[in-house]
Amino acid sequence: MAKSQDNSFCPVPWCSTKAPHKDDADVKALLETAQIPGELARWATNALTELRDSIERDSAERQIFALITRSRQVEELYSRAVYILLLATDDELPHMLSGRMPNGFSFHYDRVNESIFGGRGILEKDSKAMEMLHHGAHVSFWDAEYGRFRDNQRVARLQRPLETYQQNVL
Numbered sequence: 001m002a003k004s005q006d007n008s009f010c011p012v013p014w015c016s017t018k019a020p021h022k023d024d025a026d027v028k029a030l031l032e033t034a035q036i037p038g039e040l041a042r043w044a045t046n047a048l049t050e051l052r053d054s055i056e057r058d059s060a061e062r063q064i065f066a067l068i069t070r071s072r073q074v075e076e077l078y079s080r081a082v083y084i085l086l087l088a089t090d091d092e093l094p095h096m097l098s099g100r101m102p103n104g105f106s107f108h109y110d111r112v113n114e115s116i117f118g119g120r121g122i123l124e125k126d127s128k129a130m131e132m133l134h135h136g137a138h139v140s141f142w143d144a145e146y147g148r149f150r151d152n153q154r155v156a157r158l159q160r161p162l163e164t165y166q167q168n169v170l
């Protein structure tokens with residue numbers, strides 16, 4: 001069945017929900033949490049802190065494959081949190097909290113970059129860094145090669161995007 005751009009239950013184009021997101025008990029609970037000032041920001045901060053600590057441990061131990069597979073989560077969670085906290089309309093919020101597609105990285109990053117980062121988002125400028133994040137999120141063989149050959153020149157090719165990433169995100 002082809003997806004329709006319009007959905008009477010949700011204002012987000014291409015959403016395939018068959019009922020209002022607010023009818024879902026988990027979305028309801030998240031919407032209640034979102035009403036507590038600062039609570040979603042605290043959740044995001046705690047999660048980002050755990051990711052940062054884990055990535056720093058992997059970096060120190062040269063666990064390159066593990067580091068790459070989680071690197072997009074930092075950018076994606078930060079961008080999603082900024083979008084939800086500062087840009088999402090009341091109508092969009094239930095969709096964002098539902099996790100239903102479209103809800104991926106590119107869905108909110110472009111808008112956050114334009115509206116909040118003033119177009120200075122490093123992922124728009126450094127395609128190698130964005131490529132690394134996407135590959136890592138999909139645990140491709142490209143990443144396995146970097147993890148497997150962690151001591152040879154393949155890792156050296158990752159040095160610049162990793163440094164860019166660590167300077168700007170960690």
Ligand SMILES: [Zn+2]
Binds near residue numbers: 010015016017100
């Ligand atoms: Zn939706």
